[in-house]
Amino acid sequence: MKANAEDEIILSSLPIERGFAFHSMYLFQEFWCPSTLIEGVKIFHKQFQAKESDIFVASFPKSGTTWLKAITFAIVNRQSFSSIDNHPLLTSNPHQLIPFIEIMCRDDADWPSTEPRVFGTHTPLPSLPNSIMECNCKIIYICRNPFDIFVSAWIFFDNIKQESLTPLKIEEAFEMYCNGIIEFGPWWSHMVGYWKESLAKPDKVLFLKYEDLKDDANFQVKRIAEFLGFPFTQEEENNQVIESISKLCSFEEMKNLEVNKSGLLFPSVENKSFFRKGESRDWVNYFSPSMTEKLSQIMEEKFGESEMTTGRIKQYLFAIRPEKKIQHVIRLVIHRMLGFSCGIFSVTMEANAEDEIILSSLPIERGFGTPSMCLVQEFWCPTLxxxxxxxQKQFEAKDSDIFVASFPKSGTTWLKAITFAIVNRQCFSNHNHPLLTSNPHQIVPHVEIVCRGDLDCPSIEPRVFGTHTPVPSLPNSIMECNSKIIYICRNPFDIFVSAWIFFYKVKPESLTSLKIEEAFEMYCDGIIEFGPWWSHMVGYWKESLAKPDKVLFLKYEDLKDDANFQVKRIAEFLGFPFTQEEENNQVIESIIKLCSFEKMKNLEVNKSGIIHRTVENKRFFRKGESRDWVNYFSPSMTEKLSQIMEEKFGESVNMWLRKKVCTVLSDNYVLSLSYRSFRNKEVLHVVNPCD
Structure with missing residues (x-):
């Protein structure tokens, strides 16, 4: 297949630029095509005849192509190579097993003889041949954070560039990238093209995100197999075939294979160049604040109206603690997030001028486990x-709804389990109970995360949700209907210790760890996810006094002291009281045992499972104790937090400091925390017995 004279005339009139790795690229059909591939791309576009069974692994360069090729090959050929020991991926680079079709067309290479034929392509969607778009073949597209694409592309192309080509400084390459001048760019139109096609033809185009594949490879492998028409059987799942494929195709496994350490794909391209780090958010090690700001603005401009980036831009930006120079960019991205189509609500909202003004003026701070929080409606909202x-605007509560409300690390997991067990006790026996195989946060999802679309809305009534949202920010539909709210509070001393340790374990890797002294100062200032903690607690406390039939205010310590009484109290409040027969049959005791810390902590799902993509279930089960704070607090910390509680809670301080004396050994001092009556108000008296 050869280009004709007409093709040559057209080619000579095309704009030309240097690329990251090539002396020249042509702006062909609105994308920058490397000069060495222009012939193959034209032949592919005009003459390629797709088959119904064909599979195309499509991507923008440096988006996870090698990984997706390996996974796709392993899925569709798993019956041919059932043993991992003799798998072709152990001796061949994925690009050899799934060749780029542009290169095959250029070199007039032999086509695969077995079906399904699997090809790779970097060609943008509008330039694919009609034969592909008009038949029933499948396209899998993988997309990646544009920040990471740039860094990976700059390093990769520098390693494989033509020898006579001068290296690009990062600043030069970045300017080209921002202008879309990169092999197969512009990157934004490349991504949006496949994204829109995946929405229009979901049975033909599967749109994957590199980060999602990193977060849960097993789930995505299963999803790919189903899309391609090669679903895993139950027997295969039981035999852990999915896990075997994920491991075989993992970055670590492939990088350490001899073929990928020493082989050559093309005369000047070493196989090892395709395996550098395989990480997300590596861009934070290369970008300056001004680069971050500029690329963020471009993403806002190019993707602003596309649902593709809903939640994703924010996630990319919040991977690092924002510097002052880019805070306004983050605010800009946040107010764009007000345009969405999400989850169970299926609504579209536009960010109006008032929203933009309000959001652009919000204070921003780092959190315990979140790179950036906005002070929204007088509480610190973490990336939500x-x-x-x-x-607030769209959720429609039902009269039968139940909301398990809490400040983080106050006993939320425990109360969710108890509530679910109470209201569903007629549906499940203790032998087949969902709590034995699912984490309580999966069964009773946080409504904020349901709104994000990461978890499904409960379909069975009563619907039971969790929430950390303060009571003044709850939707009117909740406050005006007959739904029920159970709020659990905990000793603020214990909350601090539990939150500091929990968020340390689940924070993004790029976020610097907080020393206990730093975290304590933030906590005392109310700067913590969903804080200030005092206004959160007092808000629900007052609501429980004003509307005792709507809000039940529980104390973690009371639940620890007498679980039987509190479980019975919860059931009566919710309208699911225990019958005398149930009490005689020790149903209350069974629920308490099922939901106990010891029972849940030792379940396999809570020892090894993952929730919210990156949070291990085991993180929700540390000690489950009261007064663990005595092992962490210094005398000065004890005194300071006690004074804050006295100031913020006043007469209600005795909600937690119920015992007249609590002794704490620290630095050879004994702190005696005692009450004394003064002007009809209980105040905390801190005594140093050495005085």
Missing amino acids: VKELNIF
Whole structure:
């Protein structure tokens, strides 16, 4: 297949630029095509005849192509190579097993003889041949954070560039990238093209995200197999075939294979160049604040109206603690997040001028486990501004709904389990109970995360949700209907220790760890996810006094002291009282045992499972104790937090400091925390017995 004279005339009139790795690229059909591939791309576009069974692994360069090729090959050929020991991926680079079709067309190479034929392509969707778009073949597209694409592309192309080509400084390459001048760019039109096609033809185009594949490879492998028409059987799942494929195709496994350490794909391209780090958010090690700001603005401009980036831009930006120079960019991205189509609500909202003005002026701080929080409606909202907006404006509560409300690390997991067990006790026996195989946060999802679309809305009534949202920010539909709210509070001393340790374990890797002294100062200032903690607690406390039939205010310590009484109290409040027969049959005791810390902590799902993509279930089960704070607090910390509680809670301080004396050994001092009556108000008296 050869280009004709007409093709040559057209080619000579095309704009030309240097690329990251090539002396020249042609702006062909609105994308930058490397000069060495222009012939193959034209032949592919005009003459390729697709088959119904064909599979195309499509991507923008440096988006996870090698990984997706390996996974796709392993899935569709798993019956031919049932043993991992003799698998072709152990001796061949994925690009050899799934060749780029542009290169095959250029070199007039032999086509695969077995079906399904699997090809790779970097060609943008509008330039694919009609034969592909008009038949029933499948396209899998993988997309990646544009920040990471740039860094990976700059390093990769520098390693494989033509020898006579001068290296690009990062600043030069970045300017080209921002202008879309990169092999197969512009990157934004490449991504959006396949994204829109996946929406229009979901049975033909599967749109994957590199980060999602990193977060849960097993789930995505199963999803790919089903899309391609090669679903895993139950027997295969039981035999852990999915896990075997994920491991075989993992970055670590492939990088350490001899073929990928020493082989050559093309005369000048070493196989090892395709295996550098395989990480997400590596861009934070290369970008300056001004680069971050500029690329963020471009993404906002190019993807602004596309649902493709809902939640994703924010996630990319919040991977690092924002510097002052880019805070306004983050605010800009946040208010764009007010435009969405999400989850169970299926609504579209536009960010109006008032929203933009309000959001652009919000204070921003880092959190315990979140790179950036906005002070929204007088509480620190951790990267959930869009979800909060959906929750407040669109959520329609039902009279039968139940909300398990809490400040983080106050006993939420425990109360969710108990509530679910109470209201569903007629449906399940203790032998087949969902709590034995699912984490309580999966069964009773946080409504803010349901709004984000990461978890499904409960379909069975009564619907039971969790929420950390303060009571003044709850939707009117909740406050005005007959739904029920159970709020659990905990000793603020224990909350601090539990939150500091929990968020340390689940924070993004790129976020610096907080020393206990730093975290304590933030906590005392109310700067913590969903804080200030005092206004959160007092808000629900007052609501429980004003509307005792709607809000039940529980104390973690009371639940620890007498679980039987509190479980019975919860059931009566919710309208699911235990019958005398149930009490005689020790149903209350069975629920307490099922939901106990010891029982849940030792379940396999809570020892090894993952929730919210990156949070291990075991993180929700540390000690489950009261007064663990005595092992962490210094005398000065004890005194300071006690004074804050006295100031913020006043007469209600005795909600937690119920015992007249609590002794704490620290640095050879004994702190005696005692009450004394003064002007009809209980105050905390801190005594140093050495005085």
